[in-house]
Amino acid sequence: xxxxxxxxxxxxxxxxxxxxxxxxxxxxxxxxxxxxxxxxxxxxxxxxxxxxxxxxxxxxxxxxxxxxxxxxxxxxxxxxxxxxxxxxxxxxxxxxxxxxxxxxxxxxxxxxxxxxxxxxxxxxxxxxxxxxxxxxxxxxxxxxxxxxxxxxxxxxxxxxxxxxxxxxxxxxxxxxxxxxxxxxxxxxxxxxxxxxxxxxxxxxxxxxxxxxxxxxxxxxxxxxxxxxxxxxxxxxxxxxxxxxxxxxxxxxxxxxxxxxxxxxxxx
Amino acid sequence: xxxxxxxxxxxxxxxxxxxxxxxxxxxxxxxxxxxxxxxxxxxxxxxxxxxxxxxxxxxxxxxxxxxxxxxxxxxxxxxxxxxxxxxxxxxxxxxxxxxxxxxxxxxxxxxxxxxxxxxxxxxxxxxxxxxxxxxxxxxxxxxxxxxxxxxxxxxxxxxxxxxxxxxxxxxxxxxxxxxxxxxxxxxxxxxxxxxxxxxxxxxxxxxxxxxxxxxxxxxxxxxxxxxxxxxxxxxxxxxxxxxxxxxxxxxxxxxxxxxxxxxxxxxxxxxxxxxxxxxxxxxxxxxxxxxxxxxxxxxxxxxxxxxxxxxxxxxxxxxxxxxxxxxxxxxxxxxxxxxxxxxxxxxxxxxxxxx
Ligand SMILES: Nc1ncnc2c1ncn2[C@@H]1O[C@H](COP(=O)(O)OP(=O)(O)O)[C@@H](O)[C@H]1O
Ligand SMILES: [Mg+2]
Numbered sequence: 001x002x003x004x005x006x007x008x009x010x011x012x013x014x015x016x017x018x019x020x021x022x023x024x025x026x027x028x029x030x031x032x033x034x035x036x037x038x039x040x041x042x043x044x045x046x047x048x049x050x051x052x053x054x055x056x057x058x059x060x061x062x063x064x065x066x067x068x069x070x071x072x073x074x075x076x077x078x079x080x081x082x083x084x085x086x087x088x089x090x091x092x093x094x095x096x097x098x099x100x101x102x103x104x105x106x107x108x109x110x111x112x113x114x115x116x117x118x119x120x121x122x123x124x125x126x127x128x129x130x131x132x133x134x135x136x137x138x139x140x141x142x143x144x145x146x147x148x149x150x151x152x153x154x155x156x157x158x159x160x161x162x163x164x165x166x167x168x169x170x171x172x173x174x175x176x177x178x179x180x181x182x183x184x185x186x187x188x189x190x191x192x193x194x195x196x197x198x199x200x201x202x203x204x205x206x207x208x209x210x211x212x213x214x215x216x217x218x219x220x221x222x223x224x225x226x227x228x229x230x231x232x233x234x235x236x237x238x239x240x241x242x243x244x245x246x247x248x249x250x251x252x253x254x255x256x257x258x259x260x261x262x263x264x265x266x267x
Numbered sequence: 268x269x270x271x272x273x274x275x276x277x278x279x280x281x282x283x284x285x286x287x288x289x290x291x292x293x294x295x296x297x298x299x300x301x302x303x304x305x306x307x308x309x310x311x312x313x314x315x316x317x318x319x320x321x322x323x324x325x326x327x328x329x330x331x332x333x334x335x336x337x338x339x340x341x342x343x344x345x346x347x348x349x350x351x352x353x354x355x356x357x358x359x360x361x362x363x364x365x366x367x368x369x370x371x372x373x374x375x376x377x378x379x380x381x382x383x384x385x386x387x388x389x390x391x392x393x394x395x396x397x398x399x400x401x402x403x404x405x406x407x408x409x410x411x412x413x414x415x416x417x418x419x420x421x422x423x424x425x426x427x428x429x430x431x432x433x434x435x436x437x438x439x440x441x442x443x444x445x446x447x448x449x450x451x452x453x454x455x456x457x458x459x460x461x462x463x464x465x466x467x468x469x470x471x472x473x474x475x476x477x478x479x480x481x482x483x484x485x486x487x488x489x490x491x492x493x494x495x496x497x498x499x500x501x502x503x504x505x506x507x508x509x510x511x512x513x514x515x516x517x518x519x520x521x522x523x524x525x526x527x528x529x530x531x532x533x534x535x536x537x538x539x540x541x542x543x544x545x546x547x548x549x550x551x552x553x554x555x556x557x558x559x560x561x562x563x564x565x566x567x568x569x570x571x572x573x574x575x576x577x578x579x580x581x582x583x584x585x586x587x588x589x590x591x592x593x594x595x596x597x598x599x600x601x602x603x604x605x606x607x608x609x610x611x612x613x614x615x616x617x618x619x620x621x622x
Contacts, residue, residue, distance in 0.1 A: 167319050168352040168410075170339040172366035172417060182365075186356050 026245060033238035040235045055239040064224035065243060071135075071220055072203040075142040079203075080196040082143070083150025087191075088184075090151070091158040102155075109148045117141060117212035124213075138213040138220075142203045149202060150195035157191020193255045200251050204244065268330030269420035269453045270295045271316070276325035278311050285311040287477040289325070293470075296451040298444065302464040302488075303474030304500065309457040312474075313423050316455065317346045329420060345414030346423040349430060351406040353398040359385070359409050360394035366417035384416040387446075404435045411443070415450065422447070422454045428463060440466060461501050465489060473497050493533060495620055498545045505551075505589050507544040509619065511536045519619045524585025528562040529614040535621045546617040551591035553580070553610050554600045563611040568602045582610060 028042055033055075036046035055061050090102050108116060120141050124132035131137030161184070169179035185192075207222045214223055221244060225237040276289040286308040293299045301309045314320040316327055318339035327335045334342050354362050360381050367377045385391050388408040398406065407427060414422065427443070428436045444467045447454050458464055464471045465485040472482045473496075481493045492498040498506065509521040509528070514536040521528050521544060528544070536542055552561060566589065569581040573595075580591045580602065591610060593599060602608050 162350065162352060164348045164350060164352040165354060167317070167339070168346070168348065168413075169354075169365065170319070171317055171342070171344060171346050172413065173340045173369040174365075175340055176338075178369070183354060 029241040033242040035235045051235040051239040064221045068221040075203040076199040079146040079199040087154035113208035117209035121212040146199035149198040153195035154191045157188045272328040274326040284477045298469045300456045300464040300468040307474040308477040344421045345419035349426045351410040355398045384412045388412045509544040530617045533618045533620040548590045548592040550616040561611040568606045
């Protein structure tokens, strides 16, 4: 932050332009959701809360919204816990096994979601272990998709983590668990928090893997929006989008609050 | 009791040993240094004592307790790391209180001891600062305070001065030594710097290639090196090729370029064998400075290097070169290049070692 003055006006202009380009679709969705007209159009034909009310009173959309929320929440909890443990292991072990494992953990990022969804579906069906089109089956898919993002962010936060901090705590009398909790966890908390935000957002918006794994009559929000748009070109889906965006923004703020990102950046 | 005994302590990593068969006894309240070049196994030894590394074999005893299998938190041994390891998310007071809180002391007692300990290390009023607001020397003091406030049985220091600049290093050297003396805490100090080891220690253990090769007081280590390694690692020495003529208990007669010399016997010498004669430049006398009982050699001056307080001579005896240093005092004899001169030394100040 000290170098703020050193950023050239050109860089600032490019940054602002990039921000505008990235935020434009968000603005379009929000405006489309506030449309007063019958159909999903842009620019909107006047503003109203008509479709927002339609969303709030639609059992399909509200159900899908809550379902996605719960799915994303459970996914985030599991992914964050597993991903953090994996990152700690990876950052503390050398050798071929750890390197191979690191690559393996990252695999779902490079694998197209469709391929992963299809693979899981075929696996569930062919083994007949009762996971096909079930909540646990879907949850496994979401954990697989989000896990690499947690591993990537938490591992990054552990780079340069000084193990002697933990050792100092140990010789001052802390058990391994206490030393981990009071030192390591505190210091990598921003990474864990960032990872969990990623996991939540990715799970909440996940579409292509979900496609193969959804439980009949329990569509997550992205599926519900897609289905709705296929049959009726109504702005309710865009209104749902407004709530999705709001939730993601809120989760970011809450998570950042919990670990006080400010403190990290101040340092 | 807080004396330490290391018994056949060994740590191997796959192919080689990081620490081999180390046997040491360190007395209560003693300041003991492990001195050796980088990679010789000092930190590994220290980390085994602290409990971060499990020995491959051997034992660590404190007083009468065998602590070899205890986890670090049960050892009551404090350690100061090379990089100080101040917890960056806690301020100075919280850092120092860390060990006390784990011991479940009452709040008021903790506050009192933190304040007291900050005063002891000369950092009164630094309570609220964070690691990033402290200089290297201040971090060093906080690290020491954090350890000492828990009153450990033993204090371990791993190259604590190597991250400081030279002036501060000199100051901290004496400060740490004084603090240790005042507290009478058994201390093991790891360093690769001979000056630190010589000035601070009660005794020094010199390590080379995973082994402790000599243990002794600074004076013994400096004046009576037992191996060529110790000789070359501590200070500067002339190491000369000689042949053993007679070897007795404690002393020997050797020949250097056809001239006979008496010297101390470092042990293991046999008549007729080649050996190395070790003598420090500052112990070499020249010309009229020689006494009647000194060992004598005829030499020629190659060059004279004026260094202010010192004058350094490069001399030739046979085909070997010897360096001599003389204090540049009033009326001291000077020798121009090319001059023939008798040089020598007290036989007690040279040592013949197995080549
Ligand atoms: N975890 C390890 N795995 C393999 N070799 C190690 C490990 N730790 C230390 N060593 C080796 O053991 C030797 C002694 O290391 P160390 O005790 O750190 O030396 P010092 O502190 O004297 O510089 C070195 O050769 C080092 O490479
Ligand atoms: Mg070391």
